[in-house]
Amino acid sequence: MTTTQRQKPVFRFAPSPNGPLHLGHALSAFINQDMAKASGGRLLLRMEDIDLTRCTPDFETGIYQDMDWLEIDWEKPARRQSEHFGEYQATLQTLIERGLVYPSFMTRGEVKAEVTAFEANGGSWPRDPDGSPHYPPHDRGLTQAERGERLGSGAKHAWRLDTKRALDELGAKLDWAETGDGETGTIKADPAAWGDVILSRSDAPSSYHLSVVLDDALQGITHVVRGTDLFHATSVHRLLQSLLGLPAPIYHHHRLITDASGRKLSKSEGDTGLAELRAKGLSVAGVRQLVGL
Structure with a gap:
């Protein structure tokens, strides 16, 4: 890490590859990216895959595809927690x-x-x-x-x-x-x-x-x-x-995306994933609108 990198604010988006990303993840990724850009900072991606039973390479690949589709610019490579036990x-x-x-x-x-x-x-x-x-x-x-x-x-x-x-x-x-x-x-x-x-x-x-x-x-x-x-x-x-x-660090806890009943979106509940929205032809601008940005 260079001195210049060390002086910049550093943000991270840290999903778990245990299911498809949904709109709640999109909101968090967008806010991280927007705050990093506004502050001239850096954005990192971390795979929180300590659960070796539920986390899979396929879900990790899906995250990379979703990030690319959402036009989230992050520094590569991602850090995998499973490599640091x-x-x-x-x-x-x-x-x-x-x-x-x-x-x-x-x-x-x-x-x-x-x-x-x-x-x-x-x-x-x-x-x-x-x-x-x-x-x-x-x-x-x-x-x-x-x-x-x-x-x-x-x-x-x-x-x-x-x-x-x-x-x-x-x-x-x-x-x-x-x-x-x-x-x-x-x-x-x-x-x-x-x-x-x-x-x-x-x-x-x-x-x-x-x-x-x-x-x-x-x-x-x-x-x-x-x-x-x-x-x-x-x-x-x-x-x-x-x-x-x-x-x-400084903490910024943002609002959640919920369904009609007020329940927060969840991978375990099978809420609509970003890949499905992408397949239906939704644009990145459309996703930002859906999450209220």
């Missing part, structure tokens, strides 16, 4: 050695059963901003000997961030600079609202949270432009950035 694992190991993460052994079914039983007795189990219950505290309280015994037996596990311990170690309030469609200015981060998030699983060497903050730092991203569905997750990202000594 070693970097994520090395960073995770430093957090393990610092005692800031712990192995968690409960299955989703066991967590659900405990939460259901607790709430059936009138209790109110804490939930994260997405509505998922916090992970129970049992594994966080295991001794090193107990953890070692379970790990040594080959018990299936994930690695979770000990959020309270991490916040206690930092001893400082976290915030971020926001320029998006909702709240703007300095936003107070609240990582505790998420409980102990997963940083690595047996079927995925890195979680979204861990890989995204490392990638943004390694790629020199100065402006993170993404949908408002990730607004609250920024609290977790700011915590990880602070723990790892990484720079904090």
Whole structure:
């Protein structure tokens, strides 16, 4: 990277190649491109393909075709997260050695059963901003000997961030600079609202949270432009950035594209993909109009 490149604002569009891109992705790509051009900055493309089961080369090829059709000008080559698992694992190991993460052994079914039983007795189990219950505290309280015994037996596990311990170690309030469609200015981060998030699983060497903050730092991203569905997750990202000594980008969370019922568009729900719109003869100008630009 040259000195001139380093001085320019750096944006990134970071889809997951686990399905066809839809209008919501088009909006995000357009906003990233428009903001990069307006600031004289650079636009990078990242393939967030840590899910090796759902992400495929065909979907990745489809993304390149959609980007070309939308006339999005990005710097090649794209970064593939699947090619950097070693970097994520090395960073995770430093957090393990610092005692800031712990192995968690409960299955989703066991967590659900405990939460259901607790709430059936009138209790109110804490939930994260997405509505998922916090992970129970049992594994966080295991001794090193107990953890070692379970790990040594080959018990299936994930690695979770000990959020309270991490916040206690930092001893400082976290915030971020926001320029998006909702709240703007300095936003107070609240990582505790998420409980102990997963940083690595047996079927995925890195979680979204861990890989995204490392990638943004390694790629020199100065402006993170993404949908408002990730607004609250920024609290977790700011915590990880602070723990790892990484720079904090400026964040811009933009509106979402929704269907008639108000549900955000989703690849998993089979919403109309850009390739289908292209096949029907829609122009790039037409796409921009559909997403309100």
